[in-house]
Amino acid sequence: MTNALIIRSATISIGGRILVSNLNLVVEPGTAVTIMGPSGSGKSTLIAFIGGHLDRPFHATGRVLVGERDVTELPPERRGIGMLFQDDLLFPHLSVGANLAFGLPASKKDRRVRRAHVAQALEEAELSGFEERDPATLSGGQRARIALMRTLLAAPKALLLDEPFSKLDSELRRDFRRFVFDRATADRLPVLLVTHDPDDAAAANGEILTLGPQVE
Ligand SMILES: Nc1ncnc2c1ncn2[C@@H]1O[C@H](COP(=O)(O)OP(=O)(O)OP(=O)(O)O)[C@@H](O)[C@H]1O
Numbered sequence: 219m220t221n222a223l224i225i226r227s228a229t230i231s232i233g234g235r236i237l238v239s240n241l242n243l244v245v246e247p248g249t250a251v252t253i254m255g256p257s258g259s260g261k262s263t264l265i266a267f268i269g270g271h272l273d274r275p276f277h278a279t280g281r282v283l284v285g286e287r288d289v290t291e292l293p294p295e296r297r298g299i300g301m302l303f304q305d306d307l308l309f310p311h312l313s314v315g316a317n318l319a320f321g322l323p324a325s326k327k328d329r330r331v332r333r334a335h336v337a338q339a340l341e342e343a344e345l346s347g348f349e350e351r352d353p354a355t356l357s358g359g360q361r362a363r364i365a366l367m368r369t370l371l372a373a374p375k376a377l378l379l380d381e382p383f384s385k386l387d388s389e390l391r392r393d394f395r396r397f398v399f400d401r402a403t404a405d406r407l408p409v410l411l412v413t414h415d416p417d418d419a420a421a422a423n424g425e426i427l428t429l430g431p432q433v434e
Pocket residue numbers: 232237255256257258259260261262263264274275432
């Protein structure tokens with residue numbers, strides 16, 4: 219079962235400059251909210267706060283909830299929130315299969331279980347048989363699908379996407395976008411998407427949150 223991703227009274231500042239002011243947001247399961255705004259307005263900073271990656275010099279107050287679970291004080295890996303970035307960050311020294319296995323929770327230790335999950339993920343990514351491949355030999359679209367499947371193997375309860383489509387050219391971008399949103403809808407995941415592209419926002423088909431222009 220999945221739940222809403224809830225942000226309560228989030229205020230984020232850096233050096234006295236407020237980037238996010240008293241933000242309240244509910245992202246329902248199976249829906250996406252898009253975050254837009256000029257460069258430097260704080261989009262990635264907000265994602266980092268929700269994912270648990272925000273460090274000094276930023277100062278943040280407010281709560282992050284996944285359903286009824288307040289995850290604000292938890293480290294990133296215990297929040298149940300999956301993240302996908304512009305750079306897929308597949309480990310170059312690991313095979314595709316090992317990259318996918320990296321997404322699995324430590325509790326799934328059994329080798330056969332891990333192999334079955336990896337095979338299933340490859341099938342869903344339409345990349346069956348790619349276990350032993352070096353990530354460097356994959357196309358951009360294939361790498362993107364592997365990165366998404368690795369994130370999903372951790373069974374996240376919500377998904378944060380920070381410009382995940384921007385390195386792909388237009389046709390691949392459309393395909394991967396559809397792949398991501400179809401999965402998120404099927405898995406009933408709440409999604410927060412950061413993008414500059416109105417087409418991405420249209421594909422997300424939900425509320426658009428615009429962060430303010432940067433005030434120096
Ligand atoms: N380590 C840091 N020290 C000081 N200021 C920082 C630091 N990291 C980021 N900033 C500032 O924080 C603000 C928010 O940055 P952020 O990356 O969240 O913006 P963004 O909206 O995601 O921009 P872009 O669209 O260019 O990715 C920016 O004005 C940036 O200059």
